[in-house]
Amino acid sequence: MAGHIQDRWYKTHPGLGSKPVRVKTDRHGTGLRYRARYIGPDGSEKSKSFRDGQKRLAEKWLSKTETDMDSGQYIDPKLAQTTFREYAERWLKAQTSDPTSRESVNSQIRLHALPYLGSRPLGSFKPEHIREWLSELERAIPATSYRRVIFSSVSAILNAAVDDEYMRKNPCNATTVRAPARNAQKVVPWTAERVFAVQAALPEQYRAMVDLGAGCGLRQGEIFGLAEDAIRFDTGWVHVGCQVKVIEGALVFDLPKRQKERDVPLSPQVAEALKRHMADFAPVSVTLPWARPDGKPVAKRLLFIRLAGNGAVRRNDFNARLWKPALVAADVIPAAEPGKPHTAAREHGMHALRHFYASVLLDAGENIKALSTYLGHTDPGFTLRTYTHLLPSSEGRARVAMDKVYLGRPFRSDGPQAAQG
Numbered sequence: 415m416a417g418h419i420q421d422r423w424y425k426t427h428p429g430l431g432s433k434p435v436r437v438k439t440d441r442h443g444t445g446l447r448y449r450a451r452y453i454g455p456d457g458s459e460k461s462k463s464f465r466d467g468q469k470r471l472a473e474k475w476l477s478k479t480e481t482d483m484d485s486g487q488y489i490d491p492k493l494a495q496t497t498f499r500e501y502a503e504r505w506l507k508a509q510t511s512d513p514t515s516r517e518s519v520n521s522q523i524r525l526h527a528l529p530y531l532g533s534r535p536l537g538s539f540k541p542e543h544i545r546e547w548l549s550e551l552e553r554a555i556p557a558t559s560y561r562r563v564i565f566s567s568v569s570a571i572l573n574a575a576v577d578d579e580y581m582r583k584n585p586c587n588a589t590t591v592r593a594p595a596r597n598a599q600k601v602v603p604w605t606a607e608r609v610f611a612v613q614a615a616l617p618e619q620y621r622a623m624v625d626l627g628a629g630c631g632l633r634q635g636e637i638f639g640l641a642e643d644a645i646r647f648d649t650g651w652v653h654v655g656c657q658v659k660v661i662e663g664a665l666v667f668d669l670p671k672r673q674k675e676r677d678v679p680l681s682p683q684v685a686e687a688l689k690r691h692m693a694d695f696a697p698v699s700v701t702l703p704w705a706r707p708d709g710k711p712v713a714k715r716l717l718f719i720r721l722a723g724n725g726a727v728r729r730n731d732f733n734a735r736l737w738k739p740a741l742v743a744a745d746v747i748p749a750a751e752p753g754k755p756h757t758a759a760r761e762h763g764m765h766a767l768r769h770f771y772a773s774v775l776l777d778a779g780e781n782i783k784a785l786s787t788y789l790g791h792t793d794p795g796f797t798l799r800t801y802t803h804l805l806p807s808s809e810g811r812a813r814v815a816m817d818k819v820y821l822g823r824p825f826r827s828d829g830p831q832a833a834q835g
Contacts, residue, residue, distance in 0.1 A: 417452025494537025615743035622691035627767025
């Protein structure tokens with residue numbers, strides 16, 4: 415058995431003969447009697463105290479500790495007492511992903527994980543604690559897709575804690591813990607009538623945003639960050655190489671999502687709409703830091719600026735003050751009650767314009783790989799999974815193909831009598 419057990423209530427002294435004598439200590443009868451001690455893998459002494467009458471329990475604890483060290487399953491008790499909050503704070507600070515992703519994960523953990531799991535020591539986690547947390551999360555957040563994202567972030571933290579030997583297993587991986595299901599809701603593209611109704615309800619200086627979203631598939635931040643020199647009227651392309659986004663509360667320029675620049679075909683009709691917009695509302699030079707609030711200042715002549723002043727458009731301000739009122743005017747969402755904000759419209763955000771763009775291209779026969787490139791997706795498989803239900807059905811193509819063959823046949827068969835004739 416590793417280590418030894420100290421009896422704090424007695425000391426052993428040499429007797430007059432060869433037999434030692436046990437003598438009561440000053441602590442006799444008070445406090446925890448037994449102290450189990452051992453040397454950990456790092457060379458430092460570890461210990462745990464037990465009450466009177468629990469010597470056998472102390473021996474079993476030492477024996478298990480020895481077995482864990484021999485099998486590689488040992489966890490330092492001090493590290494195991496680290497709370498989820500303490501470890502998560504360090505994990506969040508150490509993240510090296512792009513600032514927007516870090517900010518999103520930080521918000522998820524602080525709002526939806528720390529209030530429930532923050533005070534629990536890592537070494538005490540069991541699958542039941544995750545199940546209980548997921549139950550609370552379901553009551554607080556109806557959207558399964560967002561719950562799944564939060565669950566994934568928490569699981570990533572606990573995976574790191576296992577790697578760093580703060581805990582033995584990640585309870586999120588237990589067979590009895592079911593991650594929130596993937597969002598099975600299929601994309602339902604807007605009709606052209608709805609697209610143009612929302613466009614007409616926007617202030618005139620922002621209507622061309624709809625042409626870029628529905629006609630070129632740009633994301634909202636990419637529309638806000640589109641500069642006049644990115645539109646190649648002579649070649650019929652739009653270069654998507656910049657977006658406006660919020661980092662730590664400040665607006666910055668940055669590369670598009672996942673650092674993926676791309677070129678998108680520019681149709682003649684959309685080109686004409688953009689020319690009219692630029693004639694009526696001349697592009698304005700806007701300077702923002704690049705990638706982070708303390709980044710190098712970069713100036714771009716943007717197609718869209720905020721209503722008051724000449725700064726870049728801020729997402730939350732635009733959505734609340736302009737986009738949602740346009741949705742109300744187009745009968746997409748109900749009007750807000752007096753003194754209350756508009757109804758949440760996640761599926762009717764500007765991303766709906768990208769879905770419309772995808773549906774039009776697929777209906778015209780564009781292939782998934784090309785569409786994935788135009789949308790700026792990293793994986794064409796993601797594009798296929800998102801829009802596969804919008805593809806023309808194979809059975810429909812088969813019927814059309816066979817009809818073309820039969821319509822070209824040289825004679826018509828009307829049965830035996832026709833054949834005899």
